[in-house]
Amino acid sequence: MRESVLLILRVDPHTSNEDIDFKIKEFKHLADSAGYDIKGVVIQKRSPDIRYQIGAGKVEEIKRNVMGVDKVIFYNRLSPTQVYNLTKMFNVETIDRLNLILEIFAKRARSKVAKLQVELATLTYELPRARELTSILKRRERPGFMGLGRYGTSYADDIQRRILKLRRELKTYTKSQKARRKRYRSLGIPRVAICGYTNAGKSTLLNALVGKRCTKSANQLFTTLSPITRSMRIDGRKVMLTDTVGFLEGLPHFMIEAFRSTFSEIYEADVILLVVDASEHHKTIRRKLKTSHSTLFNDWCERPIITVFNKIDKAKCFELEPVRHLAPNPVIVSALNQEGIEDLKTKIGELLPPLETKEIILPMSPESLKKLSTLYKRGIVRELHFDSCIKVIYQTSHEEMKKIKEALDVR
Ligand SMILES: Nc1nc2c(ncn2[C@@H]2O[C@H](COP(=O)(O)OP(=O)(O)OP(=O)(O)O)[C@@H](O)[C@H]2O)c(=O)[nH]1
Ligand SMILES: [Mg+2]
Structure with a gap:
């Protein structure tokens, strides 16, 4: 019940x-x-x-x-x-x-990291209160009073110790997260993060962009807590797409701080999709956009932002004008009905770090066919011509182009 x-x-x-x-x-x-x-x-x-x-x-x-x-x-x-x-x-x-x-x-916390983050946020909120409540209960000699029973004498010290331990554990996670990002960067795979007010339709949008149901969406707040990352293709280019925890008005700094590693998925992305529910009144849209921007700029963030006005199927009279100043690169979609998703992909493609295009010549040999398959895996083969040799018009990031040419020993 x-x-x-x-x-x-x-x-x-x-x-x-x-x-x-x-x-x-x-x-x-x-x-x-x-x-x-x-x-x-x-x-x-x-x-x-x-x-x-x-x-x-x-x-x-x-x-x-x-x-x-x-x-x-x-x-x-x-x-x-x-x-x-x-x-x-x-x-x-x-x-x-x-x-x-x-x-x-x-x-909602399922993963180990999410559980650690939630515990850290809870204890950070609890610590000053624990100190004061312990002393109130002591003064009034009311230990064990109505749900306040835990506030015994050593409670605040126990919390303090646990906070330090949680911070250390989360640091270890941040290190492995950094290593993973470095690997993507070295492979020249760009990252796109989906963020925005809770319940705006972020997870539905991830499912729509990837083309299958990868994550849960529901009409409740904070359905998603841990970030999830899936790969997708934008004009043939492999991109990693991450869905993140939603924003909410009045979230104090210590909570954002506890979720630092989750939020860093946003700050470190190449492009940010800021999702907003377009079916709400424009004053609500403005308010939620303001909250989203102030949460984003809580830390320094200079990434290009695409404002995704979602749920347009449900919007009675959506007007962009009243909120345009808060909405860089606006795109209008319905993630649920898959409307506008192609326009959004085009926009993402325009804002991704530019690609380098090179002509690669491979001799006609079984060895070259192996090299060709590596090229397919790691970048975009725009054109392929078989003649006395194999001519490939190849696209990838600048760093990756240098690496792949060295690795395959091609000119
Ligand atoms: N009508 C309509 N409903 C949508 C659309 N996109 C999402 N929804 C609904 O909005 C609700 C929230 O969607 P989610 O994708 O869970 O939203 P979210 O931003 O990931 O939410 P949290 O993870 O809780 O922050 C669900 O009931 C979705 O079905 C849309 O384009 N049109
Ligand atoms: Mg979600």
Whole structure:
């Protein structure tokens, strides 16, 4: 049976209805993606209260209706004192949106690296809270109180030690990831990364570009956590395509930091596909594009970006003009119906690092046929002429051209 939750959002007094709607829609989608049954939503417009985040009167009101709910989730970030006070008032576990996101991540983490990253993010969030909660519980002599039982005296020190260990383990992974990239680079195979707001259709797009179902897509947030890479051909050229974890508004820096190795798939790509759901209102599109750009530029990123407006089959009146300034190289597609995919491939081809074209002459011999098969594997054979010798019009990256000519001993 699904656990039931009550969602609470506090906004400042002058917040627009549009902003509230955006936050609530996303908050509900997050709770639903985590598998909760939403029993109710409470919104309060006021400045933050230091004890409870929402007003004390509102807390009393909710307290009367919170019976039968398994958990209370706040959209706002809660301080450890607020967690303690609210848990005490409601008598059920009370968490915030970041805990909720971390719960989803923990559910989705399959690979060893993803599990390490999620644990690192969770503990980084937990550490300062653990310190403060331990001291609150000690002062009030309430060890083991309502879901706060783990905050014993050595808990914060244990977390600190575990964080250091996780960082070391993730470093080892980063090294092997670097070695893999170096190999692709030395073979002259370019890399394309798919990124964008969560649920924009990134995984569906990877499936459409590769031409088969390689990864799961679903109408929930953070379906994809670990990057997956598949090869595809763009105008005959082999390209590695990577699908990555989605972006979300208000993700703190420490979370992006914990997923550094995943995000580096984006920063180190030759071309970035920034996917956005074109079926939403242009104000939502603008907001999600802004979040995506600020997440991307969190680190320095100078790669060419193609803005992929997806789900055009569902869009009632898509207009590019209001968001054009945030959308370099726009291409409009429906990944689900495979519309516009060829145009997108053409655009990717235009932005990939340029290829070098050379004429290669091979003598007529069985040995040359072996060399020819290597040429096919490692680059693009544009033309092939058999005469007294074999003439190949060959294309590959500049570095690879040098290497292959040396390896095959051809001119
Ligand atoms: N109508 C329509 N739906 C689409 C299209 N592309 C994706 N979807 C749907 O949008 C939802 C999300 O798709 P995903 O491919 O999982 O999105 P994602 O960006 O990978 O999501 P996360 O991995 O959760 O960040 C799914 O229900 C897809 O079927 C499209 O072109 N048209
Ligand atoms: Mg996905």
